[in-house]
Amino acid sequence: xxxxxxxxxxxxxxxxxxxxxxxxxxxxxxxxxxxxxxxxxxxxxxxxxxxxxxxxxxxxxxxxxxxxxxxxxxxxxxxxxxxxxxxxxxxxxxxx
Numbered sequence: 381x382x383x384x385x386x387x388x389x390x391x392x393x394x395x396x397x398x399x400x401x402x403x404x405x406x407x408x409x410x411x412x413x414x415x416x417x418x419x420x421x422x423x424x425x426x427x428x429x430x431x432x433x434x435x436x437x438x439x440x441x442x443x444x445x446x447x448x449x450x451x452x453x454x455x456x457x458x459x460x461x462x463x464x465x466x467x468x469x470x471x472x473x474x475x476x
Contacts, residue, residue, distance in 0.1 A: 444468065
């Protein structure tokens with residue numbers, strides 16, 4: 381697992397260092413995470429960086445795809461928050 385994926389999945393928002401995963405600041409950037417195995421998913425928590433640049437998550441779009449690449453869920457976060465909880469409204473099975 382790449383280091384950025386590790387930090388994305390760590391669930392450690394308050395450790396002494398500031399682990400972040402991010403794009404390179406390009407126009408309309410995107411970032412993707414693929415699970416190593418098929419998972420069931422009903423909730424995503426996004427921790428925004430606290431040191432600077434939190435506005436970069438304004439209107440971030442979260443998309444959930446199944447293992448075949450079909451779009452299952454799409455959500456615009458709106459104004460960036462320190463923590464964004466995205467409730468999917470149901471349990472999605474076989475997500476990769």
